[in-house]
Amino acid sequence: AQSVTQLDSHVSVSEGTPVLLRCNYSSSYSPSLFWYVQHPNKGLQLLLKYTSAATLVKGINGFEAEFKKSETSFHLTKPSAHMSDAAEYFCVVSVEGSTLGRLYFGRGTQLTVWP
Amino acid sequence: GAVVSQHPSWVICKSGTSVKIECRSLDFQATTMFWYRQFPKQSLMLMATSNEGSKATYEQGVEKDKFLINHASLTLSTLTVTSAHPEDSSFYICSAIQGYGYTFGSGTRLTVV
Numbered sequence: 001a002q003s004v005t006q007l008d009s010h011v012s013v014s015e016g017t018p019v020l021l022r023c024n025y026s027s028s029y030s031p032s033l034f035w036y037v038q039h040p041n042k043g044l045q046l047l048l049k050y051t052s053a054a055t056l057v058k059g060i061n062g063f064e065a066e067f068k069k070s071e072t073s074f075h076l077t078k079p080s081a082h083m084s085d086a087a088e089y090f091c092v093v094s095v096e097g098s099t100l101g102r103l104y105f106g107r108g109t110q111l112t113v114w115p
Numbered sequence: 116g117a118v119v120s121q122h123p124s125w126v127i128c129k130s131g132t133s134v135k136i137e138c139r140s141l142d143f144q145a146t147t148m149f150w151y152r153q154f155p156k157q158s159l160m161l162m163a164t165s166n167e168g169s170k171a172t173y174e175q176g177v178e179k180d181k182f183l184i185n186h187a188s189l190t191l192s193t194l195t196v197t198s199a200h201p202e203d204s205s206f207y208i209c210s211a212i213q214g215y216g217y218t219f220g221s222g223t224r225l226t227v228v
Binding site (some may be wrong): 048 | 121124151156161175180208210216217218220
């Protein structure tokens with residue numbers, strides 16, 4: 001069975017401080033993992049994805065995530081938060097591994113960035 | 116990049132009426148379209164998968180007669196919520212496979228009063 005758990009529904013940080021959004025997954029297969037961001041009234045935008053290559057994945061806007069199989073985690077980080085990072089973030093697992101198929105979403109983490 | 120245009124972005128309708136949500140792929144052909152629903156404070160849940168020219172595949176627990184999906188062309192898929200009730204109020208979002216990734220629509224906030 002596949003599932004995704006985002007450990008925090010809300011995260012608040014000050015501008016310029018590090019961001020950590022936590023995600024744990026379970027999958028019967030070698031997973032493909034994604035982080036998406038959704039700004040208000042916008043579609044989901046892909047930040048980064050892991051598909052069994054390098055375990056440290058770099059994405060857009062300075063975000064990166066590390067795939068840790070032993071911990072079944074795929075936490076999203078950014079060294080320095082910017083006001084424009086305020087949005088909803090979704091951790092997602094694909095059930096068919098590296099091939100494209102249905103997606104399982106976490107509940108989302110709302111990131112607030114204070115000036 | 117690839118864009119999926121989803122309309123309307125929000126809609127309020129009366130109980131018992133039907134609402135149609137459209138997703139159009141711009142500049143690419145969407146052979147497969149996924150439809151998701153998100154209730155407040157919950158994950159996006161896959162409702163159904165539609166393939167151009169064939170019947171949609173619905174997830175367990177999703178009523179196919181209530182949520183009508185049409186994928187008549189390679190650039191347009193529609194979801195019609197028939198005889199809507201307040202419990203159908205939710206956020207609906209479509210997604211198409213494009214190349215080696217997924218492209219999402221901007222979502223539709225449906226409120227049934």
